[in-house]
Amino acid sequence: MSATFEQHLHQLVSNGHGNLLTQLQHGIEKEGLRLDGHGHLSQTPHPKGLGSALTHSEITTDYSEALLEFITPVFHNPEEMIRHLEDLHRFSYGVLADEVIWGGSMPCYIPSEDSIPVAEYGHSNIGKMKHIYRLGLQHRYGKMMQTIAGIHYNVSLPEQLWPVYQKMCQFDGSMSDFRSASYFKLIRNFRRHSWLLLYLFGASPALSQSFLKGKAHQLETLTQDTLYLPYATSLRMSDLGYTNKAQSSLNICFNHLQSYTDSLREAIRTPHAPYEAIGVKVDGQYRQLNANILQIENEYYSDIRPKRVAESGEKPIHALMTKGVQYIEVRNTDINPLIPMGISTEQAYFLDAFLVTCLLSENDELSSDECESIAQNHQRIVTQGRAPGLTLLSDGVEVPREALADRLLDKIAKTAAVMDEANGFSYHSHAVEQQRRSVQDPSLTPSAQVLEQLSASKLSYHDWMFQLSLKHKATLSQTPLDAVIQSRLDNEAITSLQEQASIEANTAVDFDTFLADYHARN
Numbered sequence: 001m002s003a004t005f006e007q008h009l010h011q012l013v014s015n016g017h018g019n020l021l022t023q024l025q026h027g028i029e030k031e032g033l034r035l036d037g038h039g040h041l042s043q044t045p046h047p048k049g050l051g052s053a054l055t056h057s058e059i060t061t062d063y064s065e066a067l068l069e070f071i072t073p074v075f076h077n078p079e080e081m082i083r084h085l086e087d088l089h090r091f092s093y094g095v096l097a098d099e100v101i102w103g104g105s106m107p108c109y110i111p112s113e114d115s116i117p118v119a120e121y122g123h124s125n126i127g128k129m130k131h132i133y134r135l136g137l138q139h140r141y142g143k144m145m146q147t148i149a150g151i152h153y154n155v156s157l158p159e160q161l162w163p164v165y166q167k168m169c170q171f172d173g174s175m176s177d178f179r180s181a182s183y184f185k186l187i188r189n190f191r192r193h194s195w196l197l198l199y200l201f202g203a204s205p206a207l208s209q210s211f212l213k214g215k216a217h218q219l220e221t222l223t224q225d226t227l228y229l230p231y232a233t234s235l236r237m238s239d240l241g242y243t244n245k246a247q248s249s250l251n252i253c254f255n256h257l258q259s260y261t262d263s264l265r266e267a268i269r270t271p272h273a274p275y276e277a278i279g280v281k282v283d284g285q286y287r288q289l290n291a292n293i294l295q296i297e298n299e300y301y302s303d304i305r306p307k308r309v310a311e312s313g314e315k316p317i318h319a320l321m322t323k324g325v326q327y328i329e330v331r332n333t334d335i336n337p338l339i340p341m342g343i344s345t346e347q348a349y350f351l352d353a354f355l356v357t358c359l360l361s362e363n364d365e366l367s368s369d370e371c372e373s374i375a376q377n378h379q380r381i382v383t384q385g386r387a388p389g390l391t392l393l394s395d396g397v398e399v400p401r402e403a404l405a406d407r408l409l410d411k412i413a414k415t416a417a418v419m420d421e422a423n424g425f426s427y428h429s430h431a432v433e434q435q436r437r438s439v440q441d442p443s444l445t446p447s448a449q450v451l452e453q454l455s456a457s458k459l460s461y462h463d464w465m466f467q468l469s470l471k472h473k474a475t476l477s478q479t480p481l482d483a484v485i486q487s488r489l490d491n492e493a494i495t496s497l498q499e500q501a502s503i504e505a506n507t508a509v510d511f512d513t514f515l516a517d518y519h520a521r522n
Contacts, residue, residue: 008360009414011168019422021356021415023158025074025327026081030335030342031149033107034066037098039466041110041147042066043117049095051493052500054121054130058088058492063134063146065117068092068101074156078348085341090481091489093473103469104337105236106207107147109225109462116143124503125514129289136288136295139278144211148236151335151343154307155355156327157182180257180324182359183306187254187328188366189358190304191374194332195381195392196408197354199401200435201347202233202385203334203446206454208461212240225460233385233447234334237303237378252300255365261321264300267293268317290519303332315521330355336446337465338453340472350431353416360415369396386442405439 012018034042046053046061050068053061062069070088075081089101102108110116118134121127137146162179171178206228212219217240219227229235252267253259269292276291289295297317308326310319330351335342366374373393384390391398409432416428438444443452457464509517 004363005357005361005411006414008165008168009418012164013418013421015164017161017164018418020158020161020164021419022422023076023160024352024356025076025156025158026078026348026352027074027154028070028072028081028085028343029152029154030070030085031062031151032068032070032335033064033102033147033149034068034096035100035102035108035466035469037100039100039108039462041108041115042099043115045117045120047095048497049493050092051496052122053119054124054127054496055499055503056492056496058489059092061119062149063119063137064143065119067119067147067149078352079345082341082343082345082348086476087481087485088489089341089476090479091486093477094481094486100466100469100473102149102465103335103340103342103472104465105149105204105234105335106461107144107149107211108465109208109210109460110144110147111210113138113143116147118143122500122504124500124507125509125511126503127500128511129515129518132286133289133295133299135286137299139287140275149335150236150331151333153330153333153343153348153351154327155330155352157359176324180306183325183328184254184257184260185361185363186355186359187304187306188364189361190328190330190355191254191366192370193354193358193408194303195374195377195385196405197332197351198234198237198378198381199385199405199445200350200438201333201336201446202237202382203336203338203450204234204236205229205232205447205451206461207235207240222455223458223460225462226454227461228451229383230451231384231387231390232382233445234332234382236334237332238382239379252302253366257306257320257325260306261317264294264297264317267300268295268297289515303330305329305331315518318521328355334446337468338446338449340475346427346431346434349416349427350412350435353412353419353428353432356419357412357415361411386445386448402439406436409436409439 012021036042043066046065050056050059058071058073060069060071061067070085072081072084072088075084092101118138119131121130134146162175165182166175166178169178171181206222206226209225209227212227217227219229222228232238252263271291272293275288278291279287280289280291281287294300297315305328306320306325307329308316308319308323310316333343336344373396377392380390380392390401392401392404393399394404413429413432416432419428420426442448454461454464459467
């Protein structure tokens with residue numbers, strides 16, 4: 001047990017500030033492929049009834065025109081946040097007619113990359129930039145990887161906590177610097193311990209063979225269409241999912257805000273020969289925004305990111321550098337296909353307790369050796385996380401998975417107890433105890449349950465997931481959308497289309513000039 005963790009938790013409670021840990025702010029971003037009524041990837045444009053993917057604040061697209069993305073506003077209460085996510089699904093289903101939102105992280109059967117439409121954002125310069133960025137992803141990594149969906153869990157700590165916590169930590173510096181340093185401490189501890197989240201909530205142990213068509217792999221065959229690993233937790237987070245060989249040598253440092261932003265800026269400015277071979281603008285058509293290791297900072301794939309809302313026209317990395325970290329984005333959460341929203345309130349309460357524990361724990365920096373251990377633990381968990389006798393590295397020593405998980409859960413339980421005491425309920429503690437059961441019995445994890453149900457169905461991954469997705473659509477459609485929410489989202493859709501038209505009508509410079517100006521910004 002970390003002395004720092006025990007001291008910080010005790011000080012917060014004894015000084016009457018334990019309630020501050022209950023005032024987290026949350027938001028969810030959830031992706032989902034649109035399929036037509038026959039189970040094929042939709043080839044239709046983003047529906048006008050959902051508004052403009054460029055300007056709508058809550059409903060947009062990710063990589064593909066067929067890859068919806070729902071973005072909730074900020075909520076204090078996890079239940080309200082997930083209820084709002086349900087409302088966004090209900091509203092969308094009122095527009096989508098016979099289409100269905102795919103309920104898993106790994107994509108449906110896709111016969112070829114030609115059937116994946118790249119997202120369009122209109123004729124404005126910013127809209128063109130978003131589209132060309134996606135063309136760059138296509139040329140660099142292929143379209144198939146970009147059809148993977150997930151859930152991003154965004155969290156910030158309450159403003160009232162920071163002066164209290166700064167005094168406890170005896171940090172002699174600005175509030176902005178302390179906040180950023182604390183968020184980076186949270187991120188480092190998250191990276192150390194995020195294997196537990198992958199074990200507990202990974203839900204992508206199988207996939208359609210079309211995803212890996214023509215590629216070498218070590219997966220086993222479950223059915224003619226279905227590939228899997230018997231003890232896998234999250235193939236989405238394995239090297240079959242989001243991988244980038246060019247990024248593997250970047251050595252992005254999470255020890256300090258300055259080193260993190262310096263590393264990213266260097267990657268955005270450094271040409272990469274294979275990308276130069278692709279070309280930037282060929283025969284008058286853009287293939288990518290530039291030929292550097294990263295086109296923009298969002299291209300860097302990480303399971304957690306420090307974030308700040310940027311002002312209009314401001315680069316996200318510049319916002320981070322000048323104003324510090326505002327919140328963190330957890331990106332390793334699979335969509336659980338067994339439940340309609342892909343994430344439960346119980347999971348949200350556990351994530352909150354986990355993240356607060358990471359904040360209050362040790363402030364050690366990450367060494368290169370520890371980063372290597374973290375990578376090894378990650379790989380073991382995503383590919384064989386439920387295997388009997390699995391061990392993980394802790395301080396260079398092999399430790400049984402269950403022992404390491406219990407050690408972590410003991411700390412998280414203490415945080416959960418404080419959060420529950422302040423709230424007057426037991427949701428956090430109940431969530432921790434539920435996850436203890438999954439540690440003791442791996443068959444209770446979503447990845448195990450997915451494989452069990454998939455195997456019992458005798459169906460292919462695609463057919464089984466499509467049936468589940470139809471079931472979730474029916475479940476959500478049983479409860480009509482509140483008339484006030486319906487009206488608000490109808491108006492938001494109309495307003496967003498008007499905003500896009502206004503942006504396009506007021507485009508003053510040509511795209512080449514716009515892009516050059518963007519690259520020239522700090």
